[in-house]
Amino acid sequence: MIDLNDLANPHLRGIAVYEPGKPIEDVAREHGLDPDSIIKLASNENPLGPSPKAIEAMRRAVEKAQLYPDGNCYHLRHALARHLGVDFHEIIIGNGSNEIIEFLGHAFLGPDDEVITARHAFAIYPIMTMLLGAKTIEVPDPGFVHDLPAMARAVTPKTKLFFIANPNNPTGTAVTEQTLFDVVASLPPRVIVVIDEAYYEFMPEPPRTLELVRRHPNVILMRTFSKIQGLAGLRIGYGIAQESLISILHKTRQPFNVNSIAQAGALAALADENHQRKTREVTWEGLQFLAEEFKKMGLEFVPSQANFIMVKVGEDGAGYRVFRELMKRGIIIRDPVALEKAGQCRTLIFDKTGTLTYGKPE
C-alpha cells in the first residue's frame, strides 16, 4: 500500500491541524444545550455581533452574488486609505488577516529560512512557517510579554520574518511604543517586520505604528475586521505597508481572494464608529469585571490589552478540568496549556544564553 504521506510535501509531516475554539453547535450537540444559551469566549469574537449597517450592506451584496468580486477591493482599499491617512497602494486585503500571514510566507520563505516569534505568540506563525519548510525561532517572553531586544538578538543572516503580535494572542500583553520604535529601527532592513495588530482598536493607548510604516519599507501592519467589527465569519483583514512591499504581496494572492459579501460588510462596518465604540466599552467593562473577580478568587491573571484574558486556574490539568466543567454549563473557553501540550510545532528555541535547541515546546 502506498502511504500518501510519502507523496505529500515532507514539510507537512510535523504539522498538526490548527485547533480552533470549540464551535457553539458542537458544544450544543455534545452537551444537549440550546445553542442560543451558549457563551463562547474561546475565539475572541464580538459579543455585540456585526454592525447593523454591515448586515444591511451584506444583504444587498448577496443579491449580486452571481458576479465575481472586485479582486482589487477598490472601494474598501480607498475607504481604509482615507480612514488611516495612507495611500491606496499601501493596503492589501486578505481573506482574514491570516491570509496576509500566508502571503508573507509565500513571498519571503523557503527551506532554511528563519522566522522569529515570541515563545507564547499566536499559533499560526509557526504553522505557516513549517508549511513553507522554514524554521521558527521562538524567543522566551518573561511575564508573557514579547522580549523585543532578545528577539532582535536572535536575528541571523537567515532571518526573513520577525513577528510582533501586539497585543499578543493568547497572552493579551503588549510592548511599549518606545521599545517597539527602538527595536524596529535597530533591525537590519532586510528583515521583514510583521506587526500583528488584530486587537489594536481595543488598546487603551494604541502605539503610533503607522509612523513605523512611514519610516521603514520593511514594516507591515496587519489588522482585521474579525474582532472590533465582529465580522470573523466573513474572513476579512488587511495589511498596511509601503507600496514596494504591498506590490510583492499582491503577486502571491488569488485573483478573487476576498468575497464580495465580505467587502460590502467591511466597508459598511468601517464607517460605523458607534458600533466600534460600543464594542470597546463592553469589552473594557467585561475585562474589568473578570479582573476583579479573579482577584477576589486569588487567581493569577495577565492584565490584557485585548478583548480576552489569560488566567491561571491551578496546576496540573486544572485548566482542562475548568474548561470541561464550564463547557457543561454552556461556556466555551480555551485551555492554552492543553493546546500547547498537544503541541504541534517543532520549533527552534532561542534561550537566554543565546543557545538554539531544536524540539517541541516543553
Ligand SMILES: *Cc1c(COP(=O)(O)O)cnc(C)c1O
Ligand atoms: C484573531 C487574530 C487574528 C485575526 O485573524 P483573521 O484571519 O483576521 O480572523 C490575527 N492575529 C491574531 C494574533 C489574532 O488573535
